[in-house]
Structures are given as structure tokens and as C-alpha cells.
Amino acid sequence: MPIARPAAPVTLEGFELRVLQIPLVSPFTTSFGTETVREVIIARALTADGDGWGEIVTGASPLYSSEYTQGAWDVAMRWLMPALLDRHTLAPEAVAEVLTPFVGHRMAKAGLELAVLDAALRAQGRPLGEYLGAVHDRVPSGVSVGIQRDPAAMVDAVRGYLDEGYVRIKIKIKPGRDIADTAAVRHAFGGIPLQVDANSAYTLADIDTLAELDRFDLLLIEQPLQEDDLVDHATLARRLKTPVCLDESIVSEKAAVDALALGAASIINIKAGRIGGYLEAVRIHDLCEGEGIPVWCGGMVETGIGRAANAALAALPGFTLPGDVSGSNRFYVRDIVTEPAVLEDGHVRVPTGPGIGVEIDPVALDDFTVLLETVRR
Ligand code: NPG
Numbered sequence: 001m002p003i004a005r006p007a008a009p010v011t012l013e014g015f016e017l018r019v020l021q022i023p024l025v026s027p028f029t030t031s032f033g034t035e036t037v038r039e040v041i042i043a044r045a046l047t048a049d050g051d052g053w054g055e056i057v058t059g060a061s062p063l064y065s066s067e068y069t070q071g072a073w074d075v076a077m078r079w080l081m082p083a084l085l086d087r088h089t090l091a092p093e094a095v096a097e098v099l100t101p102f103v104g105h106r107m108a109k110a111g112l113e114l115a116v117l118d119a120a121l122r123a124q125g126r127p128l129g130e131y132l133g134a135v136h137d138r139v140p141s142g143v144s145v146g147i148q149r150d151p152a153a154m155v156d157a158v159r160g161y162l163d164e165g166y167v168r169i170k171i172k173i174k175p176g177r178d179i180a181d182t183a184a185v186r187h188a189f190g191g192i193p194l195q196v197d198a199n200s201a202y203t204l205a206d207i208d209t210l211a212e213l214d215r216f217d218l219l220l221i222e223q224p225l226q227e228d229d230l231v232d233h234a235t236l237a238r239r240l241k242t243p244v245c246l247d248e249s250i251v252s253e254k255a256a257v258d259a260l261a262l263g264a265a266s267i268i269n270i271k272a273g274r275i276g277g278y279l280e281a282v283r284i285h286d287l288c289e290g291e292g293i294p295v296w297c298g299g300m301v302e303t304g305i306g307r308a309a310n311a312a313l314a315a316l317p318g319f320t321l322p323g324d325v326s327g328s329n330r331f332y333v334r335d336i337v338t339e340p341a342v343l344e345d346g347h348v349r350v351p352t353g354p355g356i357g358v359e360i361d362p363v364a365l366d367d368f369t370v371l372l373e374t375v376r377r
Helices: 069-087 092-099 106-124 128-132 149-166 180-191 202-214 230-239 255-260 278-291 302-315 362-368
Strands: 010-030 033-047 048-055 138-140 144-145 168-172 194-197 244-246 267-270 296-297 348-350 369-376
Touching: 010 069, 010 106, 010 230, 033 069, 033 106, 048 069, 048 106, 048 302, 069 092, 069 106, 069 369, 092 278, 092 302, 106 128, 106 267, 106 278, 128 278, 128 302, 128 348, 149 180, 168 180, 180 202, 194 255, 202 230, 230 244, 230 255, 244 255, 244 369, 255 278, 278 296, 296 302, 302 348, 362 369
Parallel strands: 144 168, 168 194, 244 267, 267 296
Antiparallel strands: 010 033, 010 369, 033 048, 138 348
16 A cells, blocks of 8 residues: 555754664675674754654765765765755655755665654654554564575584574575575575575576576575566576565665566565665555565664664555564674664564654764764755
């Protein structure tokens, strides 16, 4: 369902932008690199009716997508925030339209939209989940496991997460670290819900290797090929028994329409940051629900701000597969919200407070801040 009841407009007075560097509990390795610190931008919308918080999920370098900290900071400061501040009175539903002239930079747009939306909903006392159309009060929690030293270490890491109660395991793969790791996990834990994520590390030349994964009865293989390889993904999908799920390729509702029309994917990972915001996320959810395409909520190693919003999104009815909405302690010893997401019986609760439903811990926020700027109209 499209947003049933729009939020009231806010009177926008300014934005505060911060770069945070938050240590991870352990290194996180994907096909594109290893991170030990999460660098992220936190946006605060300053309005006449109170503040709102958003998260710009770019990382330190443009390895997952073309977006990264300095690029997002620059475009937000130079173009996006001035365009929004020019409006003064602004409905959250109008944010995307105001920002449409600026090409790309979807993570920056998504973070600013969330900040405005959070301010508007807090002012009205409405939870984000209710606003987006959530139908559950908690969501099943999957975990994304980075590439380990060797397959035995991968089995150990997965065992730890299963013991904690995670209901679905996703392992990262890359060429040379695919079949053996997947086989080891499948062998060690039998029929657990298991999927793999390649983060664009393969080409069609690897089609025979990727077809070997069919032996492991995976829920899906996520983004095996490059972001703009929709036709190649369709070719691969015809060859594989394992469902192909797209992440990086789905940058908008239009990209989702095209991918489905081409047969490039039969499952979609929805990440609000990658597609420019939670409202576009609802549109992709609605599209897929209408076409019987399962979706799940991806993660970008969010702080408590984005994690709370993701839990709300993942509670929409079309999110029929467990998402990467894990407990905060999967990544962080210390979060920037007062009540970080916790895993309870394999689930994470959808916050019920106004807006994103979590409060910021101002001391933690300051402790992790390495750059801070405030812009007022
Ligand atoms: O649970 O938040 C999480 C992480 C899920 O693996 C995950 N995210 O490729 O989807 C991804 C990956 C990622 C994280 C990509 C951070 C880019 C930045």
C-alpha cells in the first residue's frame, strides 16, 4: 500500500551533519575489502517543531557503490541541504522531489529524507513503522558473516551466530572463497536457511563455478555480477537453479521494474540508502508484492538510527524473507542510541516510539564524531 496517511510538513531551520567513526567488534571482510571501523554520516534536521535524525550510509571509500563519505558530505552541503532549506516548509513526502534534479547520490538523499521524516513524525507522535505500513511488531533477524581466514573459521563464526539465535545465515563469497566455504557451512549445520552474497565479484566467465552452488540448496545468491549487468544477470538466472537476488543493481523502483522485466532477479534486497530513501523502499516493496516477488531488508552496518528504521521497513507484509536486521552488538560494542537493537528469540523488535522510535545517546554521538558542521537558513 502506498503511504496511507502523509506526515505533516515541518518548518525546516537547518541541518547538522556529522562524520562518525565507530569501531567494529571484529573486522568485516567482503569481496571488496575489510573494514575495522564504520565511517558513516549522521544527519540531524533542525525544525521549528523539534529535531529529526537520519543516517547517510556511505562508507569511507567508493567500493560498494560510487558513493563515499566525502562525496556525500560535499553534495549534501553544497546542493542537497540548500535546496531543502530553500523550501522552509516541507513535507517529508516532497523531499525526494526537491532533490530529483541532482543526479545520483541516493545514500545522501536517503539520509536527509529520513532526518526530515523523523522530525515530522516525532512532532506528530507517530511511529515510523505505522507510517510506512508495518504489520509486525518484530522482525526475524538474519546475519551477514564476512569472509573468514578459511572455511573452518567460517564454520566457527556461523556457529556463534546460530548459538545467538539468528534465524538465517548469509555468508560473503568471492572467487576462490565460494564453493568450499558454502560446502563447509552446509555440511556443518544441515538444512539451516543459508544464502551467499558476492557483492559483484564475478563475471559470466564464472558461470560454471556459480552453477556449482546449486548443490547447496541456498535461499538465494545475492549480486553475483556488476551493478549494471542486468542482462548478464538474466543470462545467469536462466542457468542457475539457485534464485538470483539483486542488491547493488537495484538503485530505484525503475531499476527494479527493469530487472524483473528482464528476468534478472527473482528476489530483491531492499536497502533504503541504496535507492534514495524509505519512501522509494515502500514503492519497491509494493511493486514486488504485486508481482509475487519476495523481498528482504538489506543492511549497511547501520548505527541505531538506521537500524531502527530498517526494522520498521522490514515489518511491511511483503518482506517475506529474513533481512540483515541484526542486533546492534553484531557490529558494535557501543552504539549511538540509548536502546540499541537486541536479538530476542531470533527477532529484533520494531520500535514503537515516535519517529524512528529510538533516542540518541549524546555522549556516544560526540565521542564518535570526527567532523561536525551545522547549516542554518
Ligand atoms: O547487517 O548491516 C548488516 C550488514 C549486511 O552484509 C551486509 N552489508 O553488501 O550488503 C552488503 C553489506 C555492506 C555493508 C555493503 C556495508 C556496504 C557497506
